[in-house]
Amino acid sequence: MKDRRTFLKQSGILTTSALLYSGTGLSAMAQSEQGTYTHAAQKGSRWLDGSRLVVSVSMQFEAGGQPENAESPFPQNMQKGYKDLPAETWYQYGYREGIPRMLDNWDKLGIKVTSHMVGGAVLKNPELAKEIVQRGHEAAAHGMNWATQYTMPYAEEKKFIGDGVDAIRKITGFNPIGYNANWLRRGENTLKILQELGFLYHIDDLSRDEPFIQKVNGKAFVTVPYTLRCNDIQLIEGKNFSVDQFINQVKMEFDQLYQEAATRRRQMSISFHDRIGGTPQMVQATKELFTYMTNQPGVNFKRKDEIARMALEDKTTITE
Structure with missing residues (x-):
């Protein structure tokens, strides 16, 4: 499996159009690698493709789009009028080291993920945003910046979401169909706006361990549930878990869901x-x-756009 340096050297000979989502299915690359870890269909499977359990990974691309003096591991005691320079380096690590290292890891493991991209972060690091898509991962929208979305009037929120989409599309060529609000805090109008803008799903929901459909503006709209239980910002930063604790918690979650997935x-x-x-x-x-x-x-392992499309195709998907 190529590492990132080899990928970057060779990526110039690849045409972006061959790698991007076509709008009607996965790209040729995604299709060829989709079955890397496919096992025989399980008896009693409730997934159309025969999976017993579907695992979906989110990779948040936020660093570079954060406001000045944003939350960080440092004490929140900066005096007014001064910039928290050490905290800025914590965020810089995300695009200088973090995402490149994760991209290599996903390749070694043979999985594709969904990257929720803040528009401002994409514009600050366009080559990295393009690389994420070129390596077969989904680009999903995550707002234009870290503004408080749920307080926005309808028109302002629609522009805010649309600006983030435009940044992703302009830089990567990928058309986002999935959305994640900052800290999941969408407003009363968010789903209506997403449906109007052509989105198929959102993830700002913790209520189930499977996708479900609801009617928005009279059309089917998918929720692909998110997680705080298996989330590094909640466990590692929020609760100061060690990596051993993180492994144990996520593994126990997996074992229980795998058991339930038999039926x-x-x-x-x-x-x-x-x-x-x-x-x-x-x-x-x-x-x-x-x-x-x-x-x-x-x-x-599946990208969230794959899960959403499969949920829409499956007539047995829960509909609220």
């Missing part, structure tokens, strides 16, 4: 943030976890 449709979500999940220790932890998971029959 029910089950989806497991795991989330990594550029400046946290891309640290050397966390990448090692991820390698250990995902190797364990892929050794279990019927486990498949």
Whole structure:
């Protein structure tokens, strides 16, 4: 499997159009690699493709789009009028080291992820944003910046979401169909706006361990549930878990869902943030976890756009 340096050297000979999502299915590259960890269909599977358990990974691309003096591991005691320079370097780690290291890890593991991209971060690091898509991962929208979205009037929120989409599309050529609000805090109008803008799904929901459909503006709209239980910003930064604790918690979550998946449709979500999940220790932890998971029959890793489309196609998907 190529490492990042080799990929970057060779990527110039690849045509972007051959790698991007076509709008009607996965790209040729994604299709060719989709079955890397496909096992025989499980008896009693509730997924159309025969998976027993679907695992979906989020890779948040936020660093570079954060406001000045944003939340960080440093004490929040900066005097007014001064810039928190050490905290800025914590965010810089996300695009200088974190995402590149995670991209190599995903390649070694043979999986594709969904990258929730802040528009401002994409514009600040366009080559990295393009690389994520060129390596077969989904680009999903994550707002234009870290503004408080749920307080915005309808027109302002629609422009805010649209500006983020435009940044991703302009830089990567990928048309986002999935959305994640900052800290999941969408507003009363968010789903209506997303439906109007052509999105198929959002992830700002913790209520189930499987995708479900609801009617928005009279049309089917998918929720692909997110997670705080298997989320590095919640566990590593928020609760100061060690990597061993993180591994144990995620593994126990997997084991329970895998057991339930013998008779029910089950989806497991795991989330990594550029400046946290891309640290050397966390990448090692991820390698250990995902190797364990892929050794279990019927486990498949899928991008969230794949899950949303499969949910829409499946007439047995829960509809609210």
